[in-house]
Amino acid sequence: GQQLNQSPQSMFIQEGEDVSMNCTSSSIFNTWLWYKQDPGEGPVLLIALYKAGELTSNGRLTAQFGITRKDSFLNISASIPSDVGIYFCAGQQRSGNTGKLIFGQGTTLQVKP
Amino acid sequence: DAGVIQSPRHEVTEMGQEVTLRCKPISGHDYLFWYRQTMMRGLELLIYFNNNVPIDDSGMPEDRFSAKMPNASFSTLKIQPSEPRDSAVYFCASKQNSMNTEAFFGQGTRLTVV
Numbered sequence: 001g002q003q004l005n006q007s008p009q010s011m012f013i014q015e016g017e018d019v020s021m022n023c024t025s026s027s028i029f030n031t032w033l034w035y036k037q038d039p040g041e042g043p044v045l046l047i048a049l050y051k052a053g054e055l056t057s058n059g060r061l062t063a064q065f066g067i068t069r070k071d072s073f074l075n076i077s078a079s080i081p082s083d084v085g086i087y088f089c090a091g092q093q094r095s096g097n098t099g100k101l102i103f104g105q106g107t108t109l110q111v112k113p
Numbered sequence: 114d115a116g117v118i119q120s121p122r123h124e125v126t127e128m129g130q131e132v133t134l135r136c137k138p139i140s141g142h143d144y145l146f147w148y149r150q151t152m153m154r155g156l157e158l159l160i161y162f163n164n165n166v167p168i169d170d171s172g173m174p175e176d177r178f179s180a181k182m183p184n185a186s187f188s189t190l191k192i193q194p195s196e197p198r199d200s201a202v203y204f205c206a207s208k209q210n211s212m213n214t215e216a217f218f219g220q221g222t223r224l225t226v227v
Contacts (some may be wrong), residue, residue: 032213041217042117042204043156088156100169101146101208101216104154 006089006104014112022073022109023089032065032072033101038085046087047074050052079111085087118220119205123199125225131193134222136205137186141179144208146216147180147190162188163211 006023012059013019019026022025023032032049047058049065049072056063089104118137119220126209138145160170165182173180177196182188192199202223206216 040220042115042206044218045215048215100158101160101206102158103148105155 003092004089004102004104005011006107009105010108010110012112013109015079015081017079019076019079019083019109020073021087021089022029023104025091026070027091028069029052029054029091029093029102030064030069030106032109033065033090034063034074035060035066035088035090035103036085037106042089043086076109081110081111081113084109084111117205117207117217119203119222121222122220122224123223125227128194128196128226129194130226131191132199132224132226133193134190134203134205134224136190136219137189138205138207138210139190139217140186140189141209142207142217143210144216145182145188146204146206146208147188147199148204148218150204150221156204159190167190192224195224197226200225 004023004025033048034046036046037043046061047056047063052065052069053067054065060077064073065070086106086108088106090101091103120135124159133191143164150160151155157172159172161168162182162191178192180190202221204218204221208216
C-alpha cells in the first residue's frame with residue numbers, strides 16, 4: 001500500500017538544540033499534517049499544510065509542504081524536555097476518497113535536560 | 114465534547130478468544146478511522162467509515178478482523194479468533210468532513226493476546 005517514509009527514526013538531543021525531521025513519498029499528497037504523540041495518548045495535530053511550497057509556523061515549530069507535493073519537513077527550534085514524544089507525518093490525497101490519512105512510521109524524540 | 118472515547122483502555126486476552134474494541138466518535142463528525150500501532154509497522158490504517166458506511170477496508174489484515182458502525186455515535190472493531198500477533202495499540206479517530214483535515218484520536222486500546 002501507500003507509504004510515507006519518515007526519518008530519522010529516533011533522535012536524542014540536548015535541550016536547546018534544534019531538531020529537523022522529514023517525510024517523503026512516491027505519491028503526491030494534497031495535504032500534509034504533522035502530529036505528536038505523548039506516551040499513553042493518541043496523536044494530536046501540530047501543523048496542517050495545504051499548499052505546495054507552504055511554510056507554516058506554530059510557536060517553535062515550523063513545517064513546510066514540499067514543492068513536488070511528495071515531501072514535507074518539520075523543524076523544532078530550541079527544544080525543551082516537553083518536546084519528548086513521537087512525531088508523525090501524515091498525508092491526505094484529495095482524489096477519490098477524500099478522508100483517508102496515511103501516516104509515516106514516526107520519529108521518536110528524546111530531549112536531555 | 115469529551116473527544117473520541119475508546120473502551121476498554123487495556124485488554125488482555127487469551128489466544129483464540131474474541132475481542133471487541135469500542136469507539137464513540139466526536140458528535141457531528143462524518144468520518145471514523147480505525148488504526149493499529151505497533152513498533153514494527155507504525156500507525157496502520159485498518160478501515161474507515163464515512164457517514165457510517167465502510168469506505169476502505171483494504172488495511173484490515175485478514176478475515177479475523179471486522180468492523181461495524183451501526184450508527185453515527187458508535188463503532189466496533191472485532192477480532193475473532195485473536196492471535197498473539199494482534200497485540201498492539203488500536204486507535205479510533207474521527208474527522209468532521211472531507212474538507213476538514215484534522216483527525217482527532219482517542220486514547221487507544223492496548224491489546225495483549227497471550
